[in-house]
Amino acid sequence: MPLYNKLKRPQSRHKKTVPPYSRLADYYDEVMSHVNYKNWADYLIDAASRNIREFETVTDLACGTGRLAYYLAESGYNVTGVDSVESMVDQAINRQYTGNRKPEYFTGDLRHPAPVKNQDLVVCIYDSINYLINEIDVGKFLSSVLQIISKKGLLIFDCSTEQNSLSHFNGYEAVDSIEDALLFRRAYYDRKSRIQNNLFEIYPEEDNNMYFEHHIQRIWSIQKIKELIKNNGFQLMAVYGGFTFHRGSESDDRVQFIAKPL
Ligand SMILES: C[S@@+](CC[C@H](N)C(=O)[O-])C[C@H]1O[C@@H](n2cnc3c(N)ncnc32)[C@H](O)[C@@H]1O
Numbered sequence: 001m002p003l004y005n006k007l008k009r010p011q012s013r014h015k016k017t018v019p020p021y022s023r024l025a026d027y028y029d030e031v032m033s034h035v036n037y038k039n040w041a042d043y044l045i046d047a048a049s050r051n052i053r054e055f056e057t058v059t060d061l062a063c064g065t066g067r068l069a070y071y072l073a074e075s076g077y078n079v080t081g082v083d084s085v086e087s088m089v090d091q092a093i094n095r096q097y098t099g100n101r102k103p104e105y106f107t108g109d110l111r112h113p114a115p116v117k118n119q120d121l122v123v124c125i126y127d128s129i130n131y132l133i134n135e136i137d138v139g140k141f142l143s144s145v146l147q148i149i150s151k152k153g154l155l156i157f158d159c160s161t162e163q164n165s166l167s168h169f170n171g172y173e174a175v176d177s178i179e180d181a182l183l184f185r186r187a188y189y190d191r192k193s194r195i196q197n198n199l200f201e202i203y204p205e206e207d208n209n210m211y212f213e214h215h216i217q218r219i220w221s222i223q224k225i226k227e228l229i230k231n232n233g234f235q236l237m238a239v240y241g242g243f244t245f246h247r248g249s250e251s252d253d254r255v256q257f258i259a260k261p262l
Helices: 037-049 067-074 086-093 135-148 162-168 222-231
Strands: 014-017 057-061 078-083 104-107 119-124 149-160 172-178 181-190 195-204 209-218 234-241 254-261
Touching: 037 067, 037 119, 037 149, 057 067, 057 135, 067 078, 078 086, 086 104, 119 135, 135 149, 135 222, 162 181, 222 234, 222 254
Parallel strands: 014 209, 057 078, 057 119, 078 104, 119 149
Antiparallel strands: 149 254, 172 181, 181 195, 195 209, 234 254
């Protein structure tokens, strides 16, 4: 709770409840500036190389503002990014590229097939799967991936664990003073329903509104995701802990699932 007491909420704002990421999109890169997406891309490339021989086409599902896609493209892959929130996709499209392989972006839902075929590698990172809150939706996600992945392709996605929620995001409060806005964050976890709630209050300097986003995530157990992978046309290759190649467990904050089509 670093600056919470020092920075006060601006008064007399009109509260506008908006869908997750619709307003946060403008500030997402700044809020996530601590995340090393280059290392994340390198980790995924390493994990993929251990499980498939060669790959060229990569689709990043729930790609957000495209920072991972940027580094995958810089590494020479032919990258497509898809996200359901248009303002996140806009940020990705407007990103400056130095390389000559700019990713292609689409707006689309994790539960529907992306507009690509025969992808060698499909990734979905940074808790994005946790936004699918019931088993049917995770099943739809896996069936949709089956429709866009090549027979010898690989799927890699991560989940945030209950350990992560309990240790870092239960009763959490913080405030960020970012360019042109104040951003208040609260998070709490309901153990019974395994639902993680993340609340964002965004106070842009330029208007008199406070934009409120309530993000709801399901904290899946490793066992349940393993079952869903097996029941939806995939073979589980590995579960890794964090950004390692060690077997992942419920005591990791994040686990990586590596699967290939049956
Ligand atoms: C924590 S962000 C991660 C974004 C990006 N992968 C990254 O690493 O920066 C979660 C992302 O999932 C996206 N998302 C959530 N539910 C989705 C769905 N049903 N279909 C597609 N994208 C979704 C959000 O729009 C958001 O961009």
